[in-house]
Amino acid sequence: MTQELHIVGGGMAGSEAAWQAANMGVQVVLHEMRPKVKTFAHQTGNLGEMVCSNSFRSDDSEQNAVGLLHWEMVQADGLIMRTAHEHRLPAGGALAVDREAFAEKITATLTAHPNVRISHEEVVDLPDDGHWIFATGPLTSAGLGEAIQKETGADRLAFFDAIAPIVYAESIDMSVAWRQSRYDKGETEAEQKAYINCPMDRDQYEAFIDALLAADKTEFHEGETAGYFDGCLPIEVMAERGRETLRHGPMKPVGLTNPHNPEQKAYAVVQLRRDNALGTLYNIVGFQTKMKYGAQAYVFKMIPGLHEASFARLGGIHRNTFLNSPTLLDNQMRLRSKPNIRFAGQVTGVEGYVESSAMGLLAGRMAASEILGRDLPEVPQDTAHGALIHHITGGAEAKTFQPMNVNFGLFRPLDGMRGGRRGRRDRYKGYTDRAKEAWSQWLTLQGLDEAAAE
Structure with missing residues (x-):
């Protein structure tokens, strides 16, 4: 042997x-x-x-x-x-x-x-x-x-897992978005401004949820009956569990102040996290998705600050085995x-x-x-x-x-x-x-x- x-x-x-x-x-x-x-x-x-x-x-x-x-x-x-x-x-x-x-x-x-x-x-x-x-x-x-x-x-036991999209930083509108970590967490200024934040008011949030629920999504093949892992749910699945679910999950607005309009509290916030050392790529945090590619581009561009976003990679869904x-x-x-x-x-x-x-x-x-x-x-x-x-x-x-x-x-x-x-x-x-x-x-x-x- x-x-x-x-x-x-x-x-x-x-x-x-x-x-x-x-x-x-x-x-x-x-x-x-x-x-x-x-x-x-x-x-x-x-x-x-x-x-x-x-x-x-x-x-x-x-x-x-x-x-x-x-x-x-x-x-x-x-x-x-x-x-x-x-x-x-x-x-x-x-x-x-x-x-x-x-x-x-x-x-x-x-x-x-x-x-x-x-x-x-x-x-x-x-x-x-x-x-x-x-x-x-x-x-x-x-x-x-x-x-x-x-x-x-x-x-084989199985569940479905999803991937979040990645955006080119240069395509993010920083006149709308701003840099800040939640509660300014971090010991350095770079850490305290590690995330890019895109704010939504209530009407924008409701329109986003409507589009999310109506979007074309990837259908599973016959016989694929596995569920999802709760720690990596597609955003559409979270939205289907209740219209406020995302606002209390990846889109929660707490711990953030918009310097463009500091007196107005955002109803929801989409965060993007730096994805490479150059700072040219950002991934949308918690936005794993099973939407089809065309639908993703349309829905994600509804997010304030991402209306002209260019995507280095769109999201997707795949089957995991364990x-x-x-x-x-x-x-x-x-x-x-x-x-x-x-x-x-x-x-x-x-x-x-x-x-x-x-x-x-x-x-x-x-x-x-x-x-x-x-x-x-x-x-x-x-x-x-x-x-x-x-x-x-x-x-x-x-x-x-x-x-x-x-x-x-x-x-x-x-x-x-x-x-x-x-x-x-x-x-x-x-x-x-x-x-x-x-x-x-x-x-x-x-x-x-x-x-x-x-």
């Missing part, structure tokens, strides 16, 4: 898994079918390409669960987080990146690693031997999807029926770039430890990584399993903490303090183990 580790999928999870395993001294073959085989959502053949948003969400490691996950990955020398910080863009309290520069750096780093070899041949089978990690993400190819379905003996991991994977992320195979990333039922990367980090370390004959300490459940892996490999209810972002609801309760608004801040700080201590100890144990092995 070969001692190489084969990783299928060069997205966030696969790239992170390759980095972690290669740094432990394992020879890695990273299989990425792009650009030879294209997907609906990807534009390049680069590793780590971001296809939906360019944001890794909050970077606050004391009051936010995803920020804690950032911190844990940085401490573990995570490639994704390190590269994200190198290519970050002003985005208030969020960690947003120049997506092209980010992917190019991930690709260059792994290509240059002496323990990594990259193959662009498509993998469509589940091998019976060798060491494998499948991190093919939500856009698993049809051939491989069929092989997974055949092996698991169950229908495993029923609580029934199919063990606590080492191995497929129970084929323990030589691990799964990582979104295909395991975590949602988001950060969560996918984190599962890649764990899968890479687990597989490398197995190949090297080392015992990997159990991932502490009180860490963000531990809370996620516990959820997907046994903590979640299998009958209702759905993709999950990291959140403090996945964490074990703290002793002596009560609820309430003030208590919540104390509780979140308690979660993060406990997690950081446990994660640091886990990494230290691995360092000692690796030193002893050498």
